[in-house]
Amino acid sequence: MAAHKHPERHKAERIGWLRAAVLGANDGIVSTGSLIVGVAAAHAGRSEILLSGVAGLVAGAMSMAAGEYVSVSSQADTESADLERESKELANDPALEHEELAQIYVERGLDPVLASQVAAQLMAHDALKSHARDELGITDTGAARPIQAALASAATFFVGAALPLGVVLLAPYESLVISVPAASLFFLIALGMVAAHTGGASLLKGALRVGFWGALAMAATALIGKLFGVVTG
Structure with missing residues (x-):
């Protein structure tokens, strides 16, 4: 009887692009809203x-893209160097690498005999991938993707920044000091809830987290702008 394969998707699979997207949109709303x-x-x-x-x-969009690309590229370079070194170690001393992998499984709760068998079978299937996952902590889900991170951050920053700019175009000039931060906070809370839902976390916690820091940033810049206006007025 053939085994039934259950296609199960986990929230952690989204962590790479979700982190970059939320960071970009959040920064776009907060920085542009605060500046305005x-x-x-x-x-x-x-x-x-x-x-x-x-x-x-x-x-901001260009800065986010460049920053994400440089940061994630550094992570990718480190991962590549670790994988290259691990590949050489596997070629030079496979027995020692088998012992290392088996010891990892022993520390996770398997008895030594079973741990050795598991390590042997996994290495026979894909030795480098097994060591990358269990020894180095490098997985397909968490692998560094610089271009994806850069594009996601830049695009979402642009969208986030466009929201308070739209308020400037539509709201009466006299109310901008109130309408822009109010709308920006609304956008931030909505973003926090969407991000929390996508990641399977608490909606309230996600909303409060981004709302608090966004409000703090806009209050600080409003105070600076007010003081500057008084000094130069």
Whole structure:
């Protein structure tokens, strides 16, 4: 009788792109919303507010893409170097590598005989992948993907930053200091809830986490803008 294969998907499979996407969108809303609030609090005109917001959007999206690419590329380089070294060790001393893998399974609770058998079977199937997963902690799910991370961060930053900019275009000028942070907080809370739902976490915790830090950032820039406006007014 053939075994029934159950196609089971886990939330952890989404962690790579989800982290980059949430980080990009969150930064886009917070940084652009805060920038707009700060400039508006300094009594700048609508055109100056829009210009600063667009400049922040473009600069932020490029910065996010570059930062993610460099960071994740460094991780990818480290993983590649570790895998290359492990491959050489497997070729030079497979018996020692078998002992190392078996000892890992012993530490996880298997008895030594069974651990040795498991290590032997896994190495016969794919020795490098077995050591990458259980010795180095490198898996397909968590593998570094620099281009994917860079594009996800830049795109989501752009979308996030466009939201408070849209409020600047649509809301009355006199209410921008209130309407922009209010709308930005709404967007942040919605983002936190969507991210939490996608990752299988608590919706309330996700909403409060991003809402608190977003509110703090916008309050700080509003205060600076207000002080700057008083000094130069």
